[in-house]
Amino acid sequence: MILSARGLQVRYGAITAVRGVDIDVAEGEIVALLGANGAGKSTIARAIAGLLPFQGEIAYKGEKLRPNDAERNVRRGIVLVPEGRGILGRMTVEENLAMGIYTRADKSQGIADLKRMQERFPILGQRRHNAASLLSGGEQQLLATARALLSKPRLLLLDEPSLGLAPQATAYLFGVIAETRAEGLSVLLVEQKARQTLKVADRAYLLETGRVVASGAAQKLIEDPVVSDAFLGGRG
Amino acid sequence: MLWQQLVNGLTLGAIYTLLALSFSIVMGILGILNLAIAELFMIGGYFGFTLIAANFPLPVAVLGGMAGAAIAAMLIEKIGYQPLRGAPVVTPMLSTLGFSIILQNVATNFWGSDPLQLPDEYLGRQYTVGPVNIGQMQLIVVGATIVLVTLVAYTVQRTTIGRALRAVAENREVSRLLGVSADRLTLFAFALSGALAGVAGVLIALHYGAITPYLGVEIGLKAVAVMVIGGTTNIWGALLAGPLIGVVEVLTVAYGGSQVRDFVVYGFMILILLLRPQGLLGGARSDQGQRV
Ligand SMILES: Nc1ncnc2c1ncn2[C@@H]1O[C@H](COP(=O)(O)OP(=O)(O)OP(=O)(O)O)[C@@H](O)[C@H]1O
Ligand SMILES: [Mg+2]
Numbered sequence: 001m002i003l004s005a006r007g008l009q010v011r012y013g014a015i016t017a018v019r020g021v022d023i024d025v026a027e028g029e030i031v032a033l034l035g036a037n038g039a040g041k042s043t044i045a046r047a048i049a050g051l052l053p054f055q056g057e058i059a060y061k062g063e064k065l066r067p068n069d070a071e072r073n074v075r076r077g078i079v080l081v082p083e084g085r086g087i088l089g090r091m092t093v094e095e096n097l098a099m100g101i102y103t104r105a106d107k108s109q110g111i112a113d114l115k116r117m118q119e120r121f122p123i124l125g126q127r128r129h130n131a132a133s134l135l136s137g138g139e140q141q142l143l144a145t146a147r148a149l150l151s152k153p154r155l156l157l158l159d160e161p162s163l164g165l166a167p168q169a170t171a172y173l174f175g176v177i178a179e180t181r182a183e184g185l186s187v188l189l190v191e192q193k194a195r196q197t198l199k200v201a202d203r204a205y206l207l208e209t210g211r212v213v214a215s216g217a218a219q220k221l222i223e224d225p226v227v228s229d230a231f232l233g234g235r236g
Numbered sequence: 237m238l239w240q241q242l243v244n245g246l247t248l249g250a251i252y253t254l255l256a257l258s259f260s261i262v263m264g265i266l267g268i269l270n271l272a273i274a275e276l277f278m279i280g281g282y283f284g285f286t287l288i289a290a291n292f293p294l295p296v297a298v299l300g301g302m303a304g305a306a307i308a309a310m311l312i313e314k315i316g317y318q319p320l321r322g323a324p325v326v327t328p329m330l331s332t333l334g335f336s337i338i339l340q341n342v343a344t345n346f347w348g349s350d351p352l353q354l355p356d357e358y359l360g361r362q363y364t365v366g367p368v369n370i371g372q373m374q375l376i377v378v379g380a381t382i383v384l385v386t387l388v389a390y391t392v393q394r395t396t397i398g399r400a401l402r403a404v405a406e407n408r409e410v411s412r413l414l415g416v417s418a419d420r421l422t423l424f425a426f427a428l429s430g431a432l433a434g435v436a437g438v439l440i441a442l443h444y445g446a447i448t449p450y451l452g453v454e455i456g457l458k459a460v461a462v463m464v465i466g467g468t469t470n471i472w473g474a475l476l477a478g479p480l481i482g483v484v485e486v487l488t489v490a491y492g493g494s495q496v497r498d499f500v501v502y503g504f505m506i507l508i509l510l511l512r513p514q515g516l517l518g519g520a521r522s523d524q525g526q527r528v
Contacts, residue, residue, distance in 0.1 A: 051409060074415035086410040088403055099403055102396065103415035151415065 002027050002155050002186045003048065007056035010043050017043040019210040020056065023188075025155065030177065030187040032197045032218065035207030041190040042083050044207075045157045048188070049073060049080035060155065075103050077154030081161065083190075085144040089133030093124055096132045096143055100150030110150065117146045138169035145176060156180065159190045162197075174200045198222050239368045241490050242483060247374045249482020250381035251440050255459030256466060256474035257388060258432040263463065264471055265405045265425045268325050272312055272332040273433050274456025275339035280305035280434025281441040281451055282347055288358065294442075298380070301438035302431045308339070309430025313423050336452065343449040354445040377439045384435060385475065388428070392471075401425060458485075458498075461505035467515025476516055 003025040010018040018040045025031045033041050047054040050070035058065045060078060088096050097117060101110030118125030121142055127135060135143060141161050148156060158177065162170040170193065177187060178200050191197040198204055198218040206214040206227065214227050221227050255277055262270040284301030288294070316331040360372030392398040403411035404421045412418050433456075440455060441447040462481050466473025481501055488500045508515060 049413060051412070070409075070412040071415050071417045074413065080413050082410065082413060086407065086413060088406050088410060090406050091399070091402065095399055098396075098399060099411075099414045099416075102400060147414075 001025065001059075003058070003060055003188070005044075005048065005056065005058045008044065008047065008058060009055040010040070010047050010052055011055075012043075017210055018047070018054075021205075021207075021210070021212055023205055023212075025186050025188055027186055028181055028184055029203065030181055030189060030201045032194075032201035032204035033188060033190045033207060034192070034194045034197060034204055036192070038209070039207040040210040041207055042159050043210075045080055045159045045188065045190050046082070049078060049082075049157055051080075074151060077152070078157065079148045079151050079153035079155070080157040081144045081148045081159060083159040083163065085140050087132045087135070087140045087144055089131060091132055092129055093132050093135065093143060094118075094128035096147050097124065097128075097150060100147035103151055113150055117150060121146055137164045138166065138173075141165060141169075141173060142176075145173065149180065153185060156185055156187045157190070158187065160192065161189075162191060162193050170196060195222070237367075237490075239366070241486050243368050243370055243374065245483030245486035246479050247377050247443060247482070248486060249479035250378050251436050251443070251455070251478075252459050252462045252482050253474050253478025254381055254384060254432050254436040254439070255456060256462040256478055257385065257471060258429045258436070259459055259463045260466075260468070260471040260474055261388075261425050261429040261432070263468055265401065265422060266317075266328075268317075268328050268332070269460065270309075270312070270317075270332045270426070270429065271329060272309075272316075272335040272339060273429065274452035274459070275336040275343075276305040276309055276430050276433040276452075277437040277440075277456040277459075278343060278447075278449060278452040279308055279339055279437065280430075281437030281447045282343055283434065284438030285352060285354070285441050285447050286347075288354065289352075294376075298435060298438050302434040305434025305437065306427045306431040309426045309433070310423055312430075313426040317426070318419070318422075340449055340452065347449065349449055351446045351448040354441070358442070359445050371443075373442045373445075377443050380435065380439060384432065388432070389472075391428075397421075397424065458501055461501055463515075464505050465508045465515060467518030469514060469518045473515050473517035 001024050003023070005021060005023040008018055008021045008023070009016065021044060023044070033044060035041050043052065046052050048058055050065065050068055050073040053067040060076060065073065088099065097114050101107065101114060104110040118128060123139055124143055124146060127139070132140065132143060145158070145161065161173055165173065174196065177189065180187065189197060189201060198221055201218040203216065204218050204221050205212050206221070214221065255273070258273050259269065262268065262273070280301040283304035284297040287297040287300045292300070312332065312335050316335050317328050320328045320331055363370045392401060400411065400416045401421055401424070403414060403416055404418045408418050437451070440451065458481070462477045463474060465481065466477030481504070484504065485497055485501055489497050
């Protein structure tokens with residue numbers, strides 16, 4: 001397991017947003033975290049990334065993570081693309097990408113990777129001197145994902161990457177996510193669009209008010225009538 | 237006469253530019269006014285002054301003033317700012333006010349409240365260009381300012397650490413997710429800001445050939461007005477506003493008398509706040525907050 005959380009609990013003052021959750025992600029696996037608004041998905045992703053204090057245990061490659069250790073977690077290989085994309089809108093597209101190699105020791109290799117990323121996603125190359133805030137929502141999500149990939153994550157946490165994206169843009173992005181698995185990356189994919197997400201994921205956890213209510217192989221969950229009714233809006 | 241005033245105004249404006257940049261760097265990253273900067277400016281001046289009096293060469297004195305103020309700024313960050321993070325912005329600002337009073341006290345106790353004078357030979361040569369007399373020190377002040385502003389601009393705009401600084405300024409959380417140690421960068425911002433204030437202090441002491449513990453209140457705080465006039469959301473506004481205010485101030489004194497000097501500078505600031513709150517170079521949105 002590259003990631004295993006046990007009895008994870010997160011509180012915001014009096015509110016307990018996550019109530020004892022167990023989550024595993026294996027090497028090279030795409031794991032989906034599904035649930036309605038307010039279920040606690042972002043809270044889990046943010047706790048793993050090191051932005052929040054938490055109780056319970058999160059182990060990454062067997063090593064216990066400390067709460068609130070975000071900048072060091074990036075160097076360990078845990079990279080979160082936050083909800084809302086986290087683009088630095090005042091910087092250019094290229095400067096955003098350059099922030100992706102901030103933690104890398106192999107700077108010249110990093111710069112080569114940055115160039116390659118601009119070829120892989122030509123829009124990021126064409127718009128490299130534009131302010132990132134001028135990109136469309138889909139382009140910004142692509143930029144955020146590319147920037148995250150440049151920091152060479154081993155575990156990529158994506159928080160609702162499809163938010164506000166048209167169906168084609170979502171499909172394209174999920175295609176990119178599926179490709180990353182070929183590069184040996186593990187992905188925890190937080191989403192609300194359950195049906196589409198389960199198609200790219202290997203396994204999934206279904207979350208309701210801070211608890212896991214179902215989990216298992218993505219294929220199984222799609223076929224499960226109970227899950228289908230509760231989370232996927234019935235058949236079809 | 238007018239040309240002479242312009243040259244003197246630009247010299248003063250150079251000091252304002254450095255100081256306004258100093259205020260602006262902290263403002264841009266943390267959204268707080270570090271009021272102690274005015275006194276770091278004074279302390280930097282005293283450090284430089286002391287080194288000159290001890291017969292160290294000028295560059296050593298400048299670096300000493302720079303380093304002394306930078307270290308003091310870092311202490312202020314560690315003691316007076318970091319523990320208060322998360323508190324409403326007025327709290328750390330009050331804490332910097334406390335530090336500025338302490339610094340002033342330290343200076344009065346250590347160096348006395350009477351002005352200290354530089355040895356005469358330090359005022360340097362005068363060059364005459366047409367109708368204008370330019371002192372060697374004026375050249376040093378303006379030259380050093382151009383070099384420093386260029387260095388700061390290069391650092392902020394073109395280097396990795398500058399980019400990280402801008403990332404923290406724009407979005408602290410996102411910068412952390414990119415691996416930037418926001419706390420370290422904050423400390424760096426204080427140090428950079430302190431260093432600029434310190435140099436400005438040494439330069440003003442050289443320019444006037446004297447220094448008092450009230451330098452911060454008399455001159456340092458005016459840089460806040462300069463920053464506001466230039467635009468708090470754009471640190472490069474200081475490059476325009478610094479020389480502008482320097483010249484306006486000198487002309488005011490020359491033609492209106494020194495009793496209206498501060499009235500004009502601070503009045504200008506209030507006018508800008510009323511008419512163009514984003515400042516001369518600020519973006520269209522004044523609610524946009526900090527920017528580096
Ligand atoms: N900073 C906060 N302070 C207080 N409560 C919070 C905070 N952030 C989230 N919450 C609460 O915690 C619960 C879980 O929120 P979270 O953002 O993790 O949900 P989510 O599953 O990501 O929802 P969405 O799909 O809308 O993004 C919600 O009840 C929310 O109101
Ligand atoms: Mg969320």
